[in-house]
Amino acid sequence: xxxxxxxxxxxxxxxxxxxxxxxxxxxxxxxxxxxxxxxxxxxxxxxxxxxxxxxxxxxxxxxxxxxxxxxxxxxxxxxxxxxxxxxxxxxxxxxxxxxxxxxxxxxxxxxxxxxxxxxxxxxxxxxxxxxxxxxxxxxxxxxxxxxxxxxxxxxxxxxxxxxxxxxxxxxxxxxxxxxxxxxxxxxxxxxxxxxxxxxxxxxxxxxxxxxxxxxxxxxxxxxxxxxxxxxxxxxxxxxxxxxxxxxxxxxxxxxxxxxxxxxxxxxxxxxxxxxxxxxxxxxxxxxxxxxxxxxxxxxxxxxxxxxxxxxxxxxxxxxxxx
Numbered sequence: 001x002x003x004x005x006x007x008x009x010x011x012x013x014x015x016x017x018x019x020x021x022x023x024x025x026x027x028x029x030x031x032x033x034x035x036x037x038x039x040x041x042x043x044x045x046x047x048x049x050x051x052x053x054x055x056x057x058x059x060x061x062x063x064x065x066x067x068x069x070x071x072x073x074x075x076x077x078x079x080x081x082x083x084x085x086x087x088x089x090x091x092x093x094x095x096x097x098x099x100x101x102x103x104x105x106x107x108x109x110x111x112x113x114x115x116x117x118x119x120x121x122x123x124x125x126x127x128x129x130x131x132x133x134x135x136x137x138x139x140x141x142x143x144x145x146x147x148x149x150x151x152x153x154x155x156x157x158x159x160x161x162x163x164x165x166x167x168x169x170x171x172x173x174x175x176x177x178x179x180x181x182x183x184x185x186x187x188x189x190x191x192x193x194x195x196x197x198x199x200x201x202x203x204x205x206x207x208x209x210x211x212x213x214x215x216x217x218x219x220x221x222x223x224x225x226x227x228x229x230x231x232x233x234x235x236x237x238x239x240x241x242x243x244x245x246x247x248x249x250x251x252x253x254x255x256x257x258x259x260x261x262x263x264x265x266x267x268x269x270x271x272x273x274x275x276x277x278x279x280x281x282x283x284x285x286x287x288x289x290x291x292x293x294x295x296x297x298x299x300x301x302x303x304x305x306x307x308x309x310x311x312x313x314x315x316x317x318x319x320x321x322x
Contacts, residue, residue, distance in 0.1 A: 011277060023105075028050075029112060034313065037154060041137060052294060056070070056292045057292040057293040058072060058074055058075070059071060059072055059289055060076075061289040063286070064206055073289075077292075079148050080290065081290070081294060087294070089270070090270045090271055090272050090275045091272065093252075093267075093268055093269065093271055094273075095250065097181055097185070097253065097257070098248065098249035098252040100181060100184075101130075101184075102245055102246070102248070102249055104188075105188060105193065106196075106238070106245070106253060108193050109193055109200060110234065112132070112194070112239065113234075114231075115128060116128060116132075116201065117230070117310045123235035129198075130195065133195045136189045136192055136194065136195035138191065140256055141259070142254035143187060143256070144193055144255065144260055146182065146258065148154070151173040151174050152171035152174070153168070153171075157173065158170040161214050172264075174264075175262065175264040176265070180269055183260065184252075184256055184259075186255070188256070199237065200234060200238075203233070206229060206233075207230065211233070212225055215228065235318075235319070236319040239319040239320070240321065242309075243309050243310055243319075243320065244306075246305040246309045247302040247303065247306040249302070250298050250302050252271050254273040254277075257270070257271050258274055272294055272297075275294055275318050276295055278293070278296050310322065
């Protein structure tokens with residue numbers, strides 16, 4: 001008798017925990033299902049169906065003949081890519097600028113969010129936060145114009161450095177290959193730090209205030225609270241954002257490098273996106289197949305970074321995407 005009762009209880013527990021999606025449940029939540037279906041269809045049409053165009057990477061694509069009439073060349077386009085010194089150079093440039101941007105944007109955004117959270121005057125805190133994320137809404141064209149005007153021979157940077165005696169004559173900042181990656185990194189920081197800090201500020205508000213009170217009772221100061229309470233509380237958010245941004249390492253940018261680049265810094269300014277533009281859309285080449293092959297390489301590497309980082313995070317027991 002007791003065994004039958006325990007069995008029935010176990011069956012009930014299984015039934016309760018098992019997710020159900022019945023017709024009744026569908027009718028109750030049909031609005032949510034309909035909204036979700038719109039985004040699913042949108043994703044299929046604009047993100048997955050265009051992947052059929054990847055077949056061009058294995059053809060010598062001719063626009064007049066289309067995909068069905070173009071000659072099949074297999075992996076010839078990929079072989080050309082990895083034997084092209086220019087492509088290897090743009091991989092180096094893209095990876096370097098992507099890593100610099102990922103590292104400094106993460107560190108600076110976290111530091112800015114923590115410091116801003118320590119500001120006690122509410123109106124001053126809100127003012128700084130608003131001013132900091134306004135550049136996010138500027139187009140890269142405007143940002144490039146500001147950076148260019150500031151760094152020209154008659155720009156404000158040269159004038160300040162000459163007045164304080166650091167420089168005797170104007171310096172061509174935009175013509176120095178050694179400075180280009182730093183200029184790109186700083187431009188990204190100026191534009192996106194305030195915006196990136198918003199999610200960290202939101203995560204800080206979710207930290208239990210009792211932890212700060214306990215730290216105060218134990219004699220912890222402001223810096224110790226930031227180090228031993230705020231930073232550990234931000235760790236899950238930092239890990240998730242870091243894993244998501246790992247896929248953007250090869251998305252180092254296009255507009256900034258393309259507009260700031262010139263003949264003097266071409267060897268350090270060209271990225272994979274610029275390379276694709278030159279080969280696929282430039283009237284002199286119009287090699288859609290080679291541009292598609294470069295795009296596939298970029299996508300595969302980005303997915304590898306995400307999956308590899310997620311696997312490492314899983315092994316370490318940290319927060320992960322899946």
